[in-house]
Amino acid sequence: MAAATKSILLISTMHVLCGPLHPLHIAKYGATLDHIAKGRWGINIVTGHRAIEHEMFGRQRIEHDKRYEMAGELFDVVNSLWGETENLTYEGKVSPWRLENVWIKPKPLYGRPVLVNATGSTASIDFAATYSDLIFITSPGGAHIDSALDTLPEHIALIRAAAKAKGRTIKILINPIIVSRDTPEEAEAYAQSTADGKPKQDSKATFGNTNAKAWDSDAHAWRGRKDNRHKQGLGLGGNIEIIGDPEQVVDQLAKLHEVGIDGVQLSFYDFRADLEYFGKGILPLLKEAGLRVEPGVEVEGKRRKRKGDDEKDLNR
Numbered sequence: 001m002a003a004a005t006k007s008i009l010l011i012s013t014m015h016v017l018c019g020p021l022h023p024l025h026i027a028k029y030g031a032t033l034d035h036i037a038k039g040r041w042g043i044n045i046v047t048g049h050r051a052i053e054h055e056m057f058g059r060q061r062i063e064h065d066k067r068y069e070m071a072g073e074l075f076d077v078v079n080s081l082w083g084e085t086e087n088l089t090y091e092g093k094v095s096p097w098r099l100e101n102v103w104i105k106p107k108p109l110y111g112r113p114v115l116v117n118a119t120g121s122t123a124s125i126d127f128a129a130t131y132s133d134l135i136f137i138t139s140p141g142g143a144h145i146d147s148a149l150d151t152l153p154e155h156i157a158l159i160r161a162a163a164k165a166k167g168r169t170i171k172i173l174i175n176p177i178i179v180s181r182d183t184p185e186e187a188e189a190y191a192q193s194t195a196d197g198k199p200k201q202d203s204k205a206t207f208g209n210t211n212a213k214a215w216d217s218d219a220h221a222w223r224g225r226k227d228n229r230h231k232q233g234l235g236l237g238g239n240i241e242i243i244g245d246p247e248q249v250v251d252q253l254a255k256l257h258e259v260g261i262d263g264v265q266l267s268f269y270d271f272r273a274d275l276e277y278f279g280k281g282i283l284p285l286l287k288e289a290g291l292r293v294e295p296g297v298e299v300e301g302k303r304r305k306r307k308g309d310d311e312k313d314l315n316r
């Protein structure tokens with residue numbers, strides 16, 4: 001995709017604490033992908049919150065806060081390899097690896113590639129505020145849009161304050177699932193039929209079986225799903241559920257923007273049909289509402305780079 005595309009930002013998701021990836025691997029792979037993509041590549045940093053994720057690598061789950069301490073040490077080293085000109089020798093303090101007189105060349109084209117992570121706990125917010133450019137968050141109020149809009153402002157303010165305290169600014173994203181039809185009634189019926197058709201899951205711990213008793217998670221971000229004070233969604237997927245006709249979908253996306261969400265990663269139940277419906281019926285309304293900005297237009301006084309520009313757009 002890095003070689004075949006020209007404008008989109010490509011993000012590779014990596015489980016960075018388990019498996020064979022040494023920081024030298026990540027730094028070298030990353031610099032190569034950065035050059036192929038001409039600066040359009042980055043990493044979504046995953047540390048693994050489910051016990052089975054670590055067990056698949058033959059390890060026991062690492063304690064929650066220690067995972068972010070290890071990830072921080074890892075990216076201190078990777079960032080040094082990407083940005084410094086002196087050879088690096090380092091022995092992990094909380095990690096099992098070491099480096100001896102290491103250097104990489106070529107360096108990434110435009111400095112450090114984009115770093116992304118999902119955040120919900122105090123430790124992960126601190127990590128994100130220190131290292132990440134884009135942060136995915138989960139609604140503290142669960143998947144229902146009303147509870148999400150009630151609880152997101154305080155959560156977003158906490159994250160922005162953590163970044164500001166470190167002298168940084170960040171972009172905050174969320175990933176809603178969009179369920180839309182021509183009328184509210186049709187959209188609700190489609191959403192309900194989708195929920196009613198979900199297959200039942202047993203207690204066997206298999207990948208993707210999120211209801212398995214053995215699928216033990218210590219994630220903080222999803223606790224709102226178990227809080228009876230909040231309205232709960234239909235369990236369709238995504239961090240929040242946006243259900244309605246095209247005008248209602250645009251209105252709910254606008255409200256997310258108003259409470260501090262900078263962008264959305266959209267999900268659909270039936271991608272082929274639902275994405276086409278979104279493109280024809282909803283995307284034009286988002287453009288009219290000023291919620292969809294095309295490349296090359298003015299954004300807060302800063303021009304986004306067009307194809308062929310010499311410099312990388314750092315205002316992603």
